[in-house]
Amino acid sequence: MGVAALVLGIISIIIGIFFAGALGWAGAILAIIGIVLGALGKKNPESKGIATAGMVCSIIGLILCLLLYIACAACVGAAVTLG
Numbered sequence: 001m002g003v004a005a006l007v008l009g010i011i012s013i014i015i016g017i018f019f020a021g022a023l024g025w026a027g028a029i030l031a032i033i034g035i036v037l038g039a040l041g042k043k044n045p046e047s048k049g050i051a052t053a054g055m056v057c058s059i060i061g062l063i064l065c066l067l068l069y070i071a072c073a074a075c076v077g078a079a080v081t082l083g
Contacts, residue, residue, distance in 0.1 A: 001037045001038070001040050001041035001044070001047070001051065002037075002038065002041035002042075002044070002047035002048070002049075002050035002051030002052075002053075002054055003047070003050055003054070004034075004037050004041075004054070005034045005035070005037040005038035005041055005050075005051055005054025005055060005057075005058060006034075006038075006050055006051075006053055006054035006057060007034075007054075008030045008031065008033055008034030008037065008054070008058060008061075009031065009034045009038075009053075009054050009055070009056070009057025009058035009059075009060070009061050010057055010061075011027075011030055011061075012027040012028070012030045012031035012034060012057075012058060012061025012062065012064075012065055013027075013057060013060060013061040013064060015027030015030070015061070015065060016061055016064035016065040016068055017064065020064075020065065020068030020069055020071075020072055021068075021069070021072035024065045024066070024068060024069025024072065025065075025069060027061060027062075027064075027065035028062055028065040028066050028069070030058075030061070031058045031059070031061040031062035031065060032058075032062060033058075034054055034055070034057070034058030034061070035055055035058045035059060035062065037051075037054065038051045038052070038054040038055030038058055039051075039055065041054065042055070
């Protein structure tokens with residue numbers, strides 16, 4: 001489960017950086033799943049390090065996706081109001 005958490009965390013970071021406006025919600029969902037899998041993976045002593053890295057990447061991806069998605073929504077809202 002640690003590897004899955006790491007992969008989902010990396011994908012959510014990539015989505016957050018490159019596709020924040022269109023797919024920010026999808027990246028946030030992947031990050032939440034990665035956090036859950038990372039928490040479950042930390043129970044296994046063999047994959048504790050990878051699970052921790054997956055949780056960290058997923059948390060960073062979640063914050064990044066949500067922050068940039070909110071920023072894009074604010075920009076669109078401002079453009080509609082001013083336009």
